[in-house]
Amino acid sequence: MAAVDAAPAMAALDSLLCGSSFSSADATDVSSNSVSVSSTPPTTVSPDSMSLASDSDLSKRETVTASSIEAVVTVTETTEIEIESPQQESGRQSPVAGDAIVVAEPPSSTEPSPVSRPRRARSSLPVYNLSKLAGTDVHSKRKSKGDTAQAKRRSTGSDDTAANRDNSIVGDSIDALAKGDARSTTKADASRRERSTTAPNTPRSARIAKKAAVSPAPAHLTRRATRLSGAATEDLATKLSALSKRGKKAVEKEISGLSRELLRLRDTNEFAHIDTRPVRYTVWSNGKYIDIDPSQETPASEPPRKKAKVEAKKAAEEEKSVEEKQESAPQPPKKRTKKWLEKGLYAGQDAPTDVLKGFTPQEKKKIASNPELMPSGKPNKALPLPMYNGLRILLNERDFKLPFDVCNPLPPGQPKPTAYRTMTKNRFVGDAASYWKKTPHFGDSSTCVCRAEDGCDEDCQNRIMLYECDDTNCNVGKDLCKNRAFQDLQERTKKGGRYRVGVEVYKTSDRGYGVRSNRCFEANQIIMEYTGEIITEAECERRMNEVYKDNECYYLMSFDQNMIIDATTGSIARFVNHSCSPNCRMIKWIVSGQPRMALFAGDRPIMTGEELTYDYNFDPFSAKNVQKCLCGSPNCRGVLGPKPKEVKVPKPAKEEKKKKVVKKTSKKISAKISAKGLTPAKAAPKRKLQDAFEFDGDDDEDTPATKKQKAANGLKKTLSSATIKVAKGAKDVAKGASKGVTSIKKSVASSISVAAQKKTTGSSSSSSKAKTKATTTTKTKTTKTTKATATIKRAMKSGVTPKTIAKKPAKSIAAAKTKAIAVSRSPSLTIVAAGVTPESSSASTPSAKEKKSASVSTPASATAKRDLPKLTISGGKTSSRKVTPSRKALEAGLATGSPMLARAAAAALTASGSPAKASPKIKLVGRA
Numbered sequence: 047m048a049a050v051d052a053a054p055a056m057a058a059l060d061s062l063l064c065g066s067s068f069s070s071a072d073a074t075d076v077s078s079n080s081v082s083v084s085s086t087p088p089t090t091v092s093p094d095s096m097s098l099a100s101d102s103d104l105s106k107r108e109t110v111t112a113s114s115i116e117a118v119v120t121v122t123e124t125t126e127i128e129i130e131s132p133q134q135e136s137g138r139q140s141p142v143a144g145d146a147i148v149v150a151e152p153p154s155s156t157e158p159s160p161v162s163r164p165r166r167a168r169s170s171l172p173v174y175n176l177s178k179l180a181g182t183d184v185h186s187k188r189k190s191k192g193d194t195a196q197a198k199r200r201s202t203g204s205d206d207t208a209a210n211r212d213n214s215i216v217g218d219s220i221d222a223l224a225k226g227d228a229r230s231t232t233k234a235d236a237s238r239r240e241r242s243t244t245a246p247n248t249p250r251s252a253r254i255a256k257k258a259a260v261s262p263a264p265a266h267l268t269r270r271a272t273r274l275s276g277a278a279t280e281d282l283a284t285k286l287s288a289l290s291k292r293g294k295k296a297v298e299k300e301i302s303g304l305s306r307e308l309l310r311l312r313d314t315n316e317f318a319h320i321d322t323r324p325v326r327y328t329v330w331s332n333g334k335y336i337d338i339d340p341s342q343e344t345p346a347s348e349p350p351r352k353k354a355k356v357e358a359k360k361a362a363e364e365e366k367s368v369e370e371k372q373e374s375a376p377q378p379p380k381k382r383t384k385k386w387l388e389k390g391l392y393a394g395q396d397a398p399t400d401v402l403k404g405f406t407p408q409e410k411k412k413i414a415s416n417p418e419l420m421p422s423g424k425p426n427k428a429l430p431l432p433m434y435n436g437l438r439i440l441l442n443e444r445d446f447k448l449p450f451d452v453c454n455p456l457p458p459g460q461p462k463p464t465a466y467r468t469m470t471k472n473r474f475v476g477d478a479a480s481y482w483k484k485t486p487h488f489g490d491s492s493t494c495v496c497r498a499e500d501g502c503d504e505d506c507q508n509r510i511m512l513y514e515c516d517d518t519n520c521n522v523g524k525d526l527c528k529n530r531a532f533q534d535l536q537e538r539t540k541k542g543g544r545y546r547v548g549v550e551v552y553k554t555s556d557r558g559y560g561v562r563s564n565r566c567f568e569a570n571q572i573i574m575e576y577t578g579e580i581i582t583e584a585e586c587e588r589r590m591n592e593v594y595k596d597n598e599c600y601y602l603m604s605f606d607q608n609m610i611i612d613a614t615t616g617s618i619a620r621f622v623n624h625s626c627s628p629n630c631r632m633i634k635w636i637v638s639g640q641p642r643m644a645l646f647a648g649d650r651p652i653m654t655g656e657e658l659t660y661d662y663n664f665d666p667f668s669a670k671n672v673q674k675c676l677c678g679s680p681n682c683r684g685v686l687g688p689k690p691k692e693v694k695v696p697k698p699a700k701e702e703k704k705k706k707v708v709k710k711t712s713k714k715i716s717a718k719i720s721a722k723g724l725t726p727a728k729a730a731p732k733r734k735l736q737d738a739f740e741f742d743g744d745d746d747e748d749t750p751a752t753k754k755q756k757a758a759n760g761l762k763k764t765l766s767s768a769t770i771k772v773a774k775g776a777k778d779v780a781k782g783a784s785k786g787v788t789s790i791k792k793s794v795a796s797s798i799s800v801a802a803q804k805k806t807t808g809s810s811s812s813s814s815k816a817k818t819k820a821t822t823t824t825k826t827k828t829t830k831t832t833k834a835t836a837t838i839k840r841a842m843k844s845g846v847t848p849k850t851i852a853k854k855p856a857k858s859i860a861a862a863k864t865k866a867i868a869v870s871r872s873p874s875l876t877i878v879a880a881g882v883t884p885e886s887s888s889a890s891t892p893s894a895k896e897k898k899s900a901s902v903s904t905p906a907s908a909t910a911k912r913d914l915p916k917l918t919i920s921g922g923k924t925s926s927r928k929v930t931p932s933r934k935a936l937e938a939g940l941a942t943g944s945p946m947l948a949r950a951a952a953a954a955l956t957a958s959g960s961p962a963k964a965s966p967k968i969k970l971v972g973r974a
């Protein structure tokens with residue numbers, strides 16, 4: 047052992063230090079105690095080969111021991127084990143064990159070795175006590191009996207770190223190796239032994255401790271204890287200085303490298319097992335991940351930087367808000383502006399301009415004497431008084447109540463039809479479009495002759511003809527023109543909203559759905575357009591048989607050119623119910639050359655909340671198709687059918703024949719429709735020729751003003767009857783106006799196309815002449831596909847300028863305020879003859895005498911004529927007004943639906959020196 051070479055020792059040390067921190071711990075394996083603690087002991091003790099080796103083997107083993115530290119360790123271990131073998135316990139001493147002990151004994155006899163112990167003591171030691179080796183003997187009985195020494199050991203041991211212990215041992219080993227003598231080695235061994243004595247849980251240690259307690263510990267023991275308690279590193283450094291350069295470097299390198307690395311690691315959160323990542327709370331619902339708003343997460347989960355940012359932001363915001371507060375503080379609080387309700391009971395209805403209208407002179411005096419009652423001229427921003435009675439109420443100082451719905455006329459949430467598809471514009475479907483294009487019969491409008499001050503009022507020729515003014519046919523201009531109902535409607539409803547639209551569908555108690563007003567409407571004001579799909583008769587038939595066969599209600603209405611509007615997909619006007627005393631009318635107008643249907647208010651204003659109705663006036667064709675009318679008006683006819691007069695009026699046999707032929711073409715479909723549900727549209731009555739000129743039953747109730755309005759708005763007529771009327775009217779006009787009209791092909795026309803062209807030659811001076819060409823095309827329809835056209839062409843020179851032609855009749859019409867010439871287009875084509883209101887149409891029929899003299903022929907209804915206003919021409923003085931022949935012709939022409947034809951006829955009349963020229967006055971005979 048003394049001959050141990052330093053080089054292999056250093057190499058061994060090197061290998062010991064090159065590893066983890068546990069490498070140095072492994073170095074403690076040189077201690078037998080360490081071995082016994084760290085290694086897994088066998089459960090049964092049996093002498094190994096080394097313990098049984100003979101003396102002769104000893105020399106060999108020593109050589110091995112000298113060759114490497116590991117060998118030394120092995121030997122030592124073996125020695126230790128041998129010492130504690132049960133064979134020794136039985137008194138049989140192994141030579142190896144004895145030798146080993148001898149080697150470990152210090153040479154000096156004066157200094158007792160701390161590790162030397164009596165053989166007796168050694169033999170009494172238990173061999174391989176598992177609990178001791180594993181360190182679990184602290185829980186043994188001895189501990190519970192108050193083994194203070196053991197407790198002390200344990201507390202001492204807890205102070206010592208493993209590293210210190212290891213270092214001290216390594217230091218001892220190095221020390222010994224560096225000295226290179228046996229004594230040093232022995233000393234190192236002794237230190238190992240001493241180390242083993244400090245190891246806990248061995249009875250031997252306990253005994254040593256007892257000894258130490260009795261006698262003071264030797265100096266070297268004290269020093270070693272100090273070393274074990276923490277000064278070992280310094281010692282190590284001191285001792286390393288004794289090493290050779292190479293060894294020192296190697297050791298320093300390893301140690302310093304390790305410590306640096308450890309230092310670096312120690313500062314990391316990872317090393318300290320600190321998780322700084324934010325905790326994200328995840329929520330899963332029904333197998334889906336729900337992302338939580340990060341702002342809802344606990345602030346603790348925010349990383350510090352983010353937290354700092356958020357805090358800074360918050361602080362900035364607070365500062366800002368404080369600044370704002372400071373800034374806003376001195377400012378006076380904003381004045382709240384009251385928003386007044388403008389809608390309600392009077393929505394859409396202008397207040398009367400003349401507040402004194404209708405007051406008696408006494409009342410007027412009273413009002414004048416009380417200036418408070420007189421209107422100040424300032425706009426009234428308060429809740430208005432009842433519009434027409436307000437002033438009177440104030441005057442008489444009466445109490446009054448405003449209706450409950452003055453500001454909220456209709457409660458919301460009305461039930462609506464399920465299949466509720468709307469269409470705001472007509473749409474041609476199938477063949478309808480192509481067929482429609484072939485007959486541009488409405489392109490004959492000419493510019494009206496109204497003046498700015500007139501503003502296209504009731505005397506506007508476009509209005510009379512039910513042509514809407516636009517940029518192409520208006521003399522007044524958009525700003526002043528009042529004949530633009532459809533444009534007004536579009537503007538009104540463009541923005542939407544219930545008050546602008548003004549109508550809503552609601553559920554009636556007994557007639558299915560209906561439509562009521564959401565606002566007020568003036569008399570004759572446009573309310574809504576009747577739109578839908580424009581289809582041919584064939585398509586209508588197909589739909590009736592295939593699509594609507596199970597329907598209870600149909601929304602089909604005869605329109606124009608044998609077409610039908612199917613409003614199943616269309617505007618809500620289709621829900622308007624019938625009434626025998628309606629407050630509205632359905633009228634067809636020509637807008638930009640195209641026919642359009644719309645619902646207009648009747649002759650009296652409509653108040654908010656009223657149900658809107660019009661007279662279907664359709665022919666059920668069969669008694670079994672008759673539906674009971676539930677309108678509830680006093681003059682209810684009892685059924686949804688034509689007006690009684692229309693049924694009562696006897697018809698000449700000749701006309702009956704004609705009508706029968708006409709009916710053939712459309713009866714088939716109409717009958718089907720009426721059989722299915724008696725809708726107003728398809729089942730529209732086939733008006734008889736004279737029906738178009740008959741009065742309604744409520745004629746007597748109508749004032750002249752009412753009649754005028756009615757005349758201006760027209761009356762629905764059926765396709766076939768209108769055709770006849772037009773054909774006949776055209777013929778009569780031609781006869782009466784000039785007798786120069788070549789011919790009109792009489793036919794059972796389904797429609798009439800009247801085109802008129804005005805050709806003006808020369809300047810606007812009085813010498814200039816106008817050339818007017820009037821063409822009337824009558825389409826015959828004996829079958830659906832055949833058409834016969836009769837064209838009347840007349841080009842005549844007129845002695846009057848176009849201005850004369852145009853203005854004279856206009857003026858004449860304006861003068862006749864009590865009468866109106868109206869052409870009303872019903873779903874097929876409705877014509878109201880000159881001087882005839884829709885309701886008084888039968889009264890317009892001139893007498894036979896008048897027919898002869900005036901040549902103005904309208905289909906007659908002899909029964910009513912005496913009661914009705916008549917338009918006639920006489921050579922004498924007129925009782926009411928004077929009308930030129932051209933006016934007469936114009937009026938007659940208007941009856942056919944074409945102002946141009948009328949003008950042409952008038953020109954012809956003038957030029958041909960007809961009786962009309964000789965007696966150019968038209969006598970308008972009013973009702974008695």
Ligand SMILES: C[S@@+](CC[C@H](N)C(=O)[O-])C[C@H]1O[C@@H](n2cnc3c(N)ncnc32)[C@H](O)[C@@H]1O
Nearest residue numbers: 557558559621622623624674675676677723724
């Ligand atoms: C075009 S729809 C009108 C809207 C219909 N009420 C609805 O709910 O769809 C026509 C049908 O309404 C019913 N109707 C309309 N006015 C009526 C009245 N005055 N009396 C009874 N039924 C009426 C009839 O059934 C008629 O066939």
